[in-house]
Amino acid sequence: MTSADTPSEGRLTGLDTLAGEIVDERFKGLPPDAAGRTAGALAAERRNLFTGGFTTPVLALSAERTEHNLALMEAYAERHGLAFAPHGKTSMAPQLFERQLERGAWGITLAVPHQVRLARRFGVPRIFLANELVDAAALRWLAAELDADPGFAFACYVDSVRGVELMDAALRAAGARRPVDVVVELGAGDGARTGVRTEKEAAEVADAVAAAGTLRLVGVAGYEGEVPAADPERVAAWLRRLTGLAAAFDAAGRFEHLGADEQIVVTAGGSAWFDQVAEVFAELGGLSRPVLKLLRSGAYVSHDDGLYRERTPFNRVPEEGELRAAFTLWAQVVSRPEPGQAFLNAGRRDAAYDQHLPEVHLVRSARDGSIRRAEGVTVTALSDQHAWLRVDGTGLEVGDWVGMGMSHPCTIFDKWQLVPLVEEDGTVTDLIRTFF
Numbered sequence: 001m002t003s004a005d006t007p008s009e010g011r012l013t014g015l016d017t018l019a020g021e022i023v024d025e026r027f028k029g030l031p032p033d034a035a036g037r038t039a040g041a042l043a044a045e046r047r048n049l050f051t052g053g054f055t056t057p058v059l060a061l062s063a064e065r066t067e068h069n070l071a072l073m074e075a076y077a078e079r080h081g082l083a084f085a086p087h088g089k090t091s092m093a094p095q096l097f098e099r100q101l102e103r104g105a106w107g108i109t110l111a112v113p114h115q116v117r118l119a120r121r122f123g124v125p126r127i128f129l130a131n132e133l134v135d136a137a138a139l140r141w142l143a144a145e146l147d148a149d150p151g152f153a154f155a156c157y158v159d160s161v162r163g164v165e166l167m168d169a170a171l172r173a174a175g176a177r178r179p180v181d182v183v184v185e186l187g188a189g190d191g192a193r194t195g196v197r198t199e200k201e202a203a204e205v206a207d208a209v210a211a212a213g214t215l216r217l218v219g220v221a222g223y224e225g226e227v228p229a230a231d232p233e234r235v236a237a238w239l240r241r242l243t244g245l246a247a248a249f250d251a252a253g254r255f256e257h258l259g260a261d262e263q264i265v266v267t268a269g270g271s272a273w274f275d276q277v278a279e280v281f282a283e284l285g286g287l288s289r290p291v292l293k294l295l296r297s298g299a300y301v302s303h304d305d306g307l308y309r310e311r312t313p314f315n316r317v318p319e320e321g322e323l324r325a326a327f328t329l330w331a332q333v334v335s336r337p338e339p340g341q342a343f344l345n346a347g348r349r350d351a352a353y354d355q356h357l358p359e360v361h362l363v364r365s366a367r368d369g370s371i372r373r374a375e376g377v378t379v380t381a382l383s384d385q386h387a388w389l390r391v392d393g394t395g396l397e398v399g400d401w402v403g404m405g406m407s408h409p410c411t412i413f414d415k416w417q418l419v420p421l422v423e424e425d426g427t428v429t430d431l432i433r434t435f436f
Contacts, residue, residue, distance in 0.1 A: 012098045013123035018433045019043075027418040028350070029058030030431075039418065039431045048426045049330070050364060056332040056401060057346035059412070060422040063429055065326035066099075066301065072321045073300045074104040079320075080278040085109045085128045085267075087298025091413045092435045094122040096301055107153065109296040113138035118435050120145060120152070128267065129156035130223070130296060132185070132194060134163050136170040143176035155181040155218055155265060159196050164208040164215065171214035179216040182209055183265055184249075186242050188226035195222055202245055206254055217254055219265025219292070220246045224273045232316075235273045239280035242268060250287045258289055267294035275313035275320075299409045302326040306356035306407020327412050328403045329358060331387060333396060342377075342396055344387040351404065352411040353382050358404035360389070366399030379404065 019040030023030055031053030034042045047053065049060055077084040083106040088097055092115065097108050107126025110116050113135060116127055133139065133156045146152055158164055164182075171180060184202050187195025196202045202220075209217045222242050224235045246266045249255065255264050264287055269277040274297045281293040299308050303323040314322050331346035351358050360377040364370070376392030387404075389396075396402075406412050413419075414436040421430040 029054055043430045046427050049422050049428055050426050056330055057350045058330050059416045059419050060328045061419050062326040063421050063423045065324040069300050069303055069323050070099055070103040082293050082295045084295050087296050090298035090409050093432050095432050126153040132157050132159055132163050134166040139170040140174040143171055143174040146178040155183055157185040158182045158205055159185040159194055161208045164212055168212035168214050176214055179214055181216050181218045183219040183221040186222040186245055188238055189228045192226040221267045224268050225270035235276045236280055243284045263290045263292040265292045269295035269297050271297045271299035271308055272311040275317050302409045304407045304409050305359050305405025325405055330401050330403050333398050333400045336398055340391055342389040342391050344402055346387050347382045347385045349384055352406040354411050355407040358406045360402055361405050362403035364401035
């Protein structure tokens with residue numbers, strides 16, 4: 001896939017076009033009086049989220065907590081000898097891709113072809129597609145992109161002979177000059193998601209790749225988050241199957257076509273079991289070529305107040321550090337129709353709810369602007385544009401702003417096209433553009 005394991009460096013291209021985008025009614029929560037300004041000009045004004053004209057509901061990303069998370073995972077990967085290609089599907093935000101690359105990421109992982117196209121628009125130099133790719137139109141685009149840029153590194157999954165045949169046919173029809181690097185995906189078990197189920201099937205797919213002149217086998221891959229009834233022992237056992245497959249492929253000479261300075265790719269790692277990935281990958285050695293041990297966790301950049309707060313490996317290894325939830329959804333109390341009930345002006349269109357309902361953390365008084373921890377306030381349901389609150393007590397008034405944490409990161413990001421990056425004192429320092 002590449003002749004070097006050094007992380008990508010330097011700024012991405014085209015980010016200035018994001019700063020030049022006009023702020024208007026397309027973007028939720030932004031100040032009405034900023035309409036017609038560019039996103040960069042609005043960020044340069046360093047307005048306050050609460051007093052600068054922002055309207056509710058508005059999603060805020062903590063600048064300090066995001067930076068903490070970026071630094072923590074950079075240090076973790078380095079400490080454990082892992083290359084890091086964080087999953088970009090989480091944020092789909094080129095500005096955050098750049099920060100991840102600056103913080104030591106080797107490249108960016110993505111899930112579907114249009115995400116790869118977006119990343120290339122902004123100059124991401126190394127992309128790992130953690131999925132099969134059999135779409136002829138997408139392969140035609142990929143062939144042209146690889147041919148146009150000798151420095152572009154790309155690899156994707158394969159898990160079937162038929163998939164290899166479709167890739168080969170599409171690339172031949174496109175006149176591809178560079179082969180597409182592929183890794184055989186090992187499924188996490190019966191009933192799990194994609195990936196071959198047996199080592200015998202893996203070998204058959206690898207044989208098909210070797211027979212296709214348009215593809216090149218560079219390693220093995222999988223996703224341990226799909227291990228049935230996952231626990232540390234089951235996950236570690238599956239990861240040893242994955243590293244064992246890499247060793248077996250190597251012993252069979254399946255990587256002899258790689259150059260002397262190229263690496264065998266072994267990759268796994270979601271956001272719930274990366275401690276097990278680090279432990280098992282550390283055992284892998286003695287192959288004919290160096291190994292690119294590639295971790296792909298993505299949810300860390302914002303973390304959350306639900307799913308990953310519960311499942312993060314740092315709960316098992318607290319000495320390694322602690323991720324911090326960086327999102328707060330601010331909404332306003334618009335109705336108190338009954339003593340124990342209140343309604344906010346944010347609902348399913350604004351708040352992630354696929355894993356857990358939002359959690360109320362903070363209340364900002366409409367009377368004096370003071371912020372306090374929320375007590376006795378619970379989200380019980382969401383309508384399209386309202387959150388239903390149960391209120392134990394009378395300390396919540398119409399007009400108050402309510403700050404909520406949510407789960408999980410992917411479905412938080414994808415509801416917002418421009419997200420204010422906010423310092424602890426409320427100062428908005430940037431606007432993060434997402435593409436979903």
